[in-house]
Amino acid sequence: MQFGPTPLEDAQGAVLAHTLRLPGKVLKKGTVLDAEAIAALRAAGRREVIAARLESGDVPENEAAHRIGEALMGPLLARSRAATGRVNLLADAAGLLVVNEALVNRLNALDESLTLATLPSHSPVSAREMLATVKVIPFAVPGGVLQVAEAMARSGQALSIHPFRPLKVGLVLTELPGLKESVMEGAVEATEARIAGLAGQLLPPERCRHEEAAIADALNRLKRAGAEMLLTAGASAVVDRRDVGPAAIVRAGGRIEHFGMPVDPGNLLCLGRIGDIPALVLPGCARSPKLNGFDWVLQRLFAGLPVGGREIAAMGVGGLLKEIEARPLPREAAPRNAPTGAAPRRPRQVAALVLAAGRSRRMAPLNKLLVPDSKGVPMVARVVANALESRARPVIVVTGYERERVEDALAGRPVLLAQTEDYAEGLSASLKAGLSALPPEVEGVLVCLGDMPLVTGPMLDRLLAAFDPEEGRAIVMPTFRGKQGNPMLWSREFLPEMMQITGDVGARHLAGKYADRVVEVEMADDAVLRDFDTTDALRLNPEFAGRR
Incomplete structure (x- = not known):
């Protein structure tokens, strides 16, 4: 491949290296130059371009x-x-x-x-x-x-x-005098959430005294109940492979394969087996929902991967987990102002803009934004709730058509309201009203459509995580199987051009103009493609069918 300044007479079929903005035309980076493009370049006074010319092969x-x-x-x-x-x-x-x-x-x-x-x-x-x-x-x-x-x-x-396999998991909780009930409940809650997140099922937990024989009996009862994995959360932390919890596994007919792991939090995990069933004594940190070494072992077991002493010993690289970065070292004796390395980068402040001013012409006489879902929540309120669930702040809602009814549907929610009297002019009027209400400190704006209630807060957060104008990710666009969707996130640098848009259109055409500043984020489902602007769209969705 040849690369560099290329005279226009040699440029046909070459690949343009950098985006060029010509009078009335934009040639994007990566454009294969044809006769029309070269004519436009000549008309703009260009004699050469920086381009790549492919060679044979x-x-x-x-x-x-x-x-x-x-x-x-x-x-x-x-x-x-x-x-x-x-x-x-x-x-x-x-x-x-x-x-x-x-x-x-x-x-x-x-x-x-x-x-x-x-x-x-x-x-x-x-x-x-x-x-x-x-x-x-x-x-x-x-x-x-x-x-x-x-x-x-x-x-x-x-x-x-x-x-992940849908395993049935048994949990033994041991008790000592003075142990708070809230501690027991927290252990069950955290364990159940982990198991459910891996497609498993937690059997009714067994509670017993913190004694070897009592734990062994509880393990055997859970085994008879169909448990395919056995966990013991001790009232007191295990400190040796011969401690009460591991000894109970041996007493129940099992063996201990490994004690301890090079992951913190999670050091005091004990791994054993009773026949073919994995049996673990959990470290104290497993009572917390935060990531710890138990998660790593649990995930591998649910995925059917081998877990033994060799695999656990190999977990040390990366085993210093983020959640312990704030711990004082050495423990309480460390000075509060001790350096901890580079300061984490401040999250970028991005506002969410919900456009809810339209007339719902395709669904007349209904106002689609006020159609309730199966729980009675109006569509616009659900869109706003999703935005509030995300990290975007502030959340600004633009109202216009049937303004009072739409604002009543949002009563009590911590949002800012912007109004447009020009809503009949189309989408651009709503967009400009919302952009005018943005606080000066926001670095970007997530433009959400009021008729897309299936886009959840975590989906919005995925878009926010991809946003980094300094790295060239200034426009963030969700996709599903290669199809482009909404909402889109825009850096503040595009606001002047967005304010010039007219008619019943949004800003999507700017993504084509600035293709080298766009990043696509693939989503897990088609929510980013689905709006509800016709009665047929409502009828085809079970959450809104019959709610008209």
Whole structure:
């Protein structure tokens, strides 16, 4: 591939290296220059452009990314379409991601034109979650390099998903005099939440004295009840493999395989088995919902992966978990102003703007925003509740048509209200009214549509997490299986142009103009594609069907 300044007479078929804004026309980075584009460049007074010219055997970036993505495919994996030299690999089921780190490293060392970035190995993932991204760095890859990379990718499974199994889990809670009931309840609550999050079922817990024989009897009762995994949460922490909890496993006919782990919090975990059933004595930190070493072991067991002394001993790298960063070291004796390394970056302040001023012409005589769901919650109130569930602040709602009724539906919610008298002019009037109400300190705005009630707070937070204008992620767009959806997040730098929009349109066309500033975030379901602007759309959704 040749790259650099290219005279226009040699530029037809070349790939434009940088976005160019010409009078009345924008040529985006990556455009393959045709006769029309070259004529526009000449008319603008350009004599040359910075461009890439493919040579014999070169493979264009999107084709190369597609081929590498195909070579990496395996069971329970999916991929996005290739765009801007990138293909994302996705999970087709919830489970534990295992990464062949050696193979990924070999691929990344092959040639600087090809890169593969993945989540950490043994990450729990949900269905449709992004696992990895293939990115072709230049505009083309030498054909010989690509063939070697494809062969390498097919030589082993770089990414594999191990689905979580719906296991039945038994829990023994031991008691000592003076132990608060709230401690027992907290242990059950935290354990049940963990098990449910892995598609499992917690059997009714057994409570007994903190004694070896009593615990062994409780374990055997749970085993007879069908438990496929046994957990013991002791009233007192286990401190030795011969302590009460581990001894009870042995007394129940089992064995201890490993005591302790190089993960903090989670050091005092004891792993055993009774026959083929895993039996664990939990560390005290397992009473908390925060991530700890027990989570790592539990996830692997639910995914059907081997867990023994060797696997636990290998957990030390990365085993200093984030939740303990604030602990004073050494414990209470550490000075409060001791340096702790680089300060965490302040989360960017992003406002949520809910557009709720429209006339619902396609659903007349109904006002779609006031149609209740199956729980009686008006559509606009549900959209606002989702926005309030996210990290976006403030939440601003633009009203117009039937303003009093819409605002009554939102009574008591901590939102700011902006009104537009020009709602009949279309979407742009609502957008501009909301943008005018933004506080000066916000760095971005999440534009939410009042007729998209299925977009949840966690979905909005995924968009916020991707937002970083300094890294080029100034426009964040949700997608589902490659289709672009809403809401979109915009950096403040685009507000002047957004304020110039007229008619019944939003700002989406700006994403095409500034394609090099857009990042797409793949979502787990199609909520980001589904609006409710017709009676048919209501009828087809069980949460709103029959509520008209």
